[in-house]
Amino acid sequence: MHLKPVIAANWKLNHGPTDAKAFLQRFLAQVPKLNDRTVIFFPSAITLTTVTEGLRDRPEIWVGVQNVHAEAQGAFTGENSVLMARDAGARVVLVGHSERRHVFGESDETTTKKMALIAQARLTAMLCVGETLAEREAGHTADVVERQLAAGLKELDDQQIGAIMLAYEPVWAIGTGRTATPEDAAEIHGVLRRALASRVGDKVATGIPILYGGSVNRGNASQLLAASDVDGLLVGGASLDADGWAGIVRA
Numbered sequence: 001m002h003l004k005p006v007i008a009a010n011w012k013l014n015h016g017p018t019d020a021k022a023f024l025q026r027f028l029a030q031v032p033k034l035n036d037r038t039v040i041f042f043p044s045a046i047t048l049t050t051v052t053e054g055l056r057d058r059p060e061i062w063v064g065v066q067n068v069h070a071e072a073q074g075a076f077t078g079e080n081s082v083l084m085a086r087d088a089g090a091r092v093v094l095v096g097h098s099e100r101r102h103v104f105g106e107s108d109e110t111t112t113k114k115m116a117l118i119a120q121a122r123l124t125a126m127l128c129v130g131e132t133l134a135e136r137e138a139g140h141t142a143d144v145v146e147r148q149l150a151a152g153l154k155e156l157d158d159q160q161i162g163a164i165m166l167a168y169e170p171v172w173a174i175g176t177g178r179t180a181t182p183e184d185a186a187e188i189h190g191v192l193r194r195a196l197a198s199r200v201g202d203k204v205a206t207g208i209p210i211l212y213g214g215s216v217n218r219g220n221a222s223q224l225l226a227a228s229d230v231d232g233l234l235v236g237g238a239s240l241d242a243d244g245w246a247g248i249v250r251a
């Protein structure tokens with residue numbers, strides 16, 4: 001691994017403001033200033049400002065949102081805007097998480113729009129890609145992640161592509177306790193790196209962090225991070241406990 005590792009917590013639909021305050025107090029007491037890695041929290045939109053305020057003295061830790069609407073504003077009751085997320089202190093936005101794709105029916109066309117909108121807002125997009133178990137068993141993993149990647153990059157110029165992050169999250173590994181092996185992760189991260197390079201050239205492609213996500217825990221974090229082309233981790237369940245998360249961040 002050549003890039004500064006990116007270690008990200010996706011809290012999904014967990015931790016309201018009260019929990020988040022207590023979490024941060026406990027977490028920050030265990031984790032000194034981090035210069036050799038980028039840590040990101042993705043709380044719910046309701047908890048975003050609690051987390052940005054709780055991290056006011058730790059500007060090296062980033063905060064992001066789990067989703068934004070494909071339009072920046074308008075009559076879209078219940079949605080969250082990239083501009084409001086930026087205003088509230090978010091620096092990064094998850095796009096196309098497997099739960100968005102598979103639970104909420106988010107299409108490739110929608111990820112195309114969101115990626116363009118986030119780039120225009122000058123925030124960092126973290127595009128998530130990953131195959132289902134059926135797709136893997138049919139031998140389609142590379143095709144699926146390349147298609148999802150191409151959709152995400154479709155409307156971006158080279159400079160905008162250079163500013164994104166990617167996350168490979170095989171759907172069959174998310175929340176199942178079934179982790180990809182470091183070899184599985186390295187293989188698909190290599191596919192993604194080559195696809196990026198063919199679009200923007202080697203130099204830009206090697207600067208784009210590619211995170212692995214799916215049942216990462218304290219026991220497997222170091223091994224996964226050591227795999228080739230794995231530049232970080234996107235962690236769900238194991239990021240919910242402050243002590244456990246502090247352990248992964250220090251891995």
Ligand SMILES: O=C(CO)COP(=O)(O)O
Binds near residue numbers: 173175234
């Ligand atoms: O979806 C994930 C992170 O975005 C992974 O979730 P788990 O770590 O709970 O498998």
